[in-house]
Amino acid sequence: MELGPPGGAGPAEPGPRLRGLRGDDRAASAAWLSEASAGRRAPSVAAVLPAGGSGERMGVPTPKQFCPVLERPLISYTLQALERVCWIKDIVVAVTGENMEVMKGIVQRYQHKRISLVEAGVTRHRSIFNGLKALAEDQPNSKLCRPEVVIIHDAVRPFVEEDVLLKVAIAAKEHGAAGAIRPLVSTVISPSADGCLDHSLERTSHRASEMPQAFLFDVIYEAYQQCSDYDLEFGTECLQLALKYCHTKAKLVEGSPDLWKVTYKRDLYAAESIIKERISQQICILMDAKEDEEHVGRCLEEMLKKELNHVKVTSGALCHAGRDLQQIILEQCYNFVCVNVMTSDFEETRKLLNALEESNLSILYPVVVISVHFLDYKLVPFGQKMEHLMQIKEFAKEVKKRNILLCGLLIYYPQE
Template sequence: MEPVSAAVSAVLPAGGSGERLGGATPKQFCGLQGRPLVSYAVRAMERVSWISDIIVVVSPENIETMKSIVEKYGHKRVTVVKGGITRHRSIFNGLKVFAENQSSNRLLQKPEVVIIHDAVRPFVEEDILLKVVTAAKEHGAAGAIRPLVSTVIASGEDGCLDHSLERARYRASEMPQAFLFDVIYEAYQQCTDHDLDYGTECLHLALKYCKTNAKLVEGTADLWKVTYKRDLYAAESIIKDNLSQQICIITDLKEAVAQVGFLLHESLKSQVKVEAISISLRKNDSHLQNIFSGECYNFLCINDKEYATEEIQQLVDMLEKSNIPLLYPVILILVHLSISENISFSIGLEELTKIKKFAREVKKKNILVYGLLIQCKDHFSLQETVNSAAALTMALIKDRNPELIGQLLVA
């Protein structure tokens, strides 16, 4: 991304009650893959290095909840601010932190450009943020738009159709939006109570009170807002799909184990990005450290032991130190390998109990452990068994079902 030659901060209104979602928990605090929705939006901003400060505005009763989320997930550059009774009043409170130094945590520098983005739009990417910020710096205000999906109609007093709008001429206003800070802050200062209580569109305020015509930027399809319960399911599906794009296959240096690792790599590579490494798990391998410092959330560890206790514990320790499981649940599939004319490899009740107990313990660290048995009589039937193992692997990483931890699946 090109560097942004302006001080940029973000305000995330997160004070809604989530009435349309139903249920007692406001939608911004609903869990997706064990992590609240608002944390995803914060993380999206946090990953952009040129955003200096992130202001999250929540209702007074949720201040401590939001602070605990910031602490639990290690969010940086975040200030939690008390919101108002409406969306506009909450955004205004967020802007005041810069203009009136109301933050009790630290002195925040007033930005040249401020991004406003809903805390329940979790999938915003850096490129669209850059586009609206660049446009706002030039025009004073900018916002993402999307084509209308449905035609907008108006009804008369009798409840019958009065007229419809020509859909091609109109667009849906989305987030993110960006403004020169002085423009949007001046607009909010001039707002009437009616604006603050009933208005929803920030771009309109900039036009109404500062005569600033916003530049409209074509947004992407993933800017949608979580509004209804079905949207939560859709968001979780997208998150699972994103987490399933890469897998790391870890084998030791034994020939048979490395061969299975290679065959799994070949079987999986058409469906997912695969990183395969052969190492001695008993050593602190720098290659493995590099893998853990990336953003891979799926690991396949192949061994020919009934239960490689020390090696598996080392993997878990390295994962925990990497902080990878902090944001998303990590999948760790333990592949037990047995290739012999006389199939004698078996895992007894004691070992199965040990695996289940271990899986329950590491689940607390957001690591989901599954077992997978590859067992065949000869090398000729190995490829077919490996293909079955690859299918089971893809099912596990796509479903990410915490109820199946500690189970031993047979390929």
């Protein structure tokens, strides 16, 4: 076991990668990742995604994981949610033979990383088992390593956040197994044979078992090797297998409402609206000034924060903010405001445009960049500033070919 170092990108760089985690999670993640620096190795983590379902409940011919949401297959959003978590080293996706080429096409088109495809089984459990087998086989030619912890997630739960992945992984390391749960939305009842109510369950003493779940690899692999054909055919709950065959009581982790599973057509509608909202509401402000500096640029930032839900700010020159920016791009922020306080040229904007072009973020949706420049009319001659600004037209024409929409904004103000 523990054959590989965790996460190709290196676990010793927690800083910018942990954006979006709340206080406690950030601390937990830092602790988790700092095991490496303490001389112990942080546990290696892989993920298995069963994606062999037919989606019959959806009422559409396409399996739901391949249904388009804003013209992009649902599973691609889920893969993106997993691959932006740097400490998940491998992502094994189980796909049916007939969808294998479709899946390869998706991985290629959306440039997913760290993905391995295996053939799905005829049931969910068999698909997961196939994924685990691929991770277990330490063959010389395989690029997969047997991980210490394996996360199992659904292809049709696209909004999983790093914090819950981290929580289940940490809990699995400690307890052997862990899974996300949610309160029940409806009362659960048990029908009698004649289709009448036998009894109803106390809603407060039950929970819905959701995904992700995580396991010590040895525990869940052992459970799958031991379990019966009946389990593999008719079972659905991995936590139950770990309990039944390895006597491992899973730790239950309260998940957020985001974890819901796309099951019906209405869920696709909901997913689409959520993604639309994210794209339109998320904005990244880059400012070439220190965070504690008072400036008219800060006022702009405060105003935007009032108007929009998700404002991310990264300060300092781009060469320093580069890692932050990479992460923000990875999280699919499509709106950027580049505030230039220190300089009057386009160096910073140009760096941002380069980073965006390299990321290929604009393959699917246009990226909007607003380059903001301030002109204190007492200090800078108007003509000189304008001359610079006219260059933006040329930039705009150039980047528009790559689906990046660039606008220039000149704010003319007196310093007092």
